[in-house]
Amino acid sequence: MATMKALVCRECGKEYPTKAIHVCEMCFGPLEVKYNYEEIKKGISRKKIQDGPHSIWRYADLLPVEGPAFLGPHAGMTPLVHAKNLGAYLGLDELYIKNDTVNHPTLSFKDRVVAVAITRARELGFETIACASTGNLANSVAAHAAAAGMRAYVFIRSKAITTTSIASAAR
Numbered sequence: 001m002a003t004m005k006a007l008v009c010r011e012c013g014k015e016y017p018t019k020a021i022h023v024c025e026m027c028f029g030p031l032e033v034k035y036n037y038e039e040i041k042k043g044i045s046r047k048k049i050q051d052g053p054h055s056i057w058r059y060a061d062l063l064p065v066e067g068p069a070f071l072g073p074h075a076g077m078t079p080l081v082h083a084k085n086l087g088a089y090l091g092l093d094e095l096y097i098k099n100d101t102v103n104h105p106t107l108s109f110k111d112r113v114v115a116v117a118i119t120r121a122r123e124l125g126f127e128t129i130a131c132a133s134t135g136n137l138a139n140s141v142a143a144h145a146a147a148a149g150m151r152a153y154v155f156i157r158s159k160a161i162t163t164t165s166i167a168s169a170a171r
């Protein structure tokens, strides 16, 4: 695919190669992917997307990976649910709500980004994944790392104590 052109700083515009860096060395601004849209245009079409897999990977030409899909065969393509009652209340005949609670494997919208991120991490040669999270992201990272055979570390604030852990500590 190789549709990524560079990483570019959102603050100062400095460009970097598509390596494992996430902040600008000049201003600490966040880096975003700059895509090679001229190249993408040559190979992408509505038909190609429609004929693609029933997952986020039908949009692979527009995702920040270079190789084939490795994870997330059931992430994305979540259904639109016709919200008749809410639509009537709001005066809208055609109101649909995206049900992103049916992503796989963790029933979270985070499954989309984590599938792509870990696929890219593998391309870059990483064997360990880590994140800071108190919920959905942690679950998704752990599940995808397990599927990929990678180690996962989740960092949680020491004050993020649940009622369950308080009850356990009180015993």
Ligand SMILES: [Zn+2]
Pocket: 009, 010, 011, 012, 013, 014, 024, 025, 026, 027, 028, 029
């Ligand atoms: Zn910068």
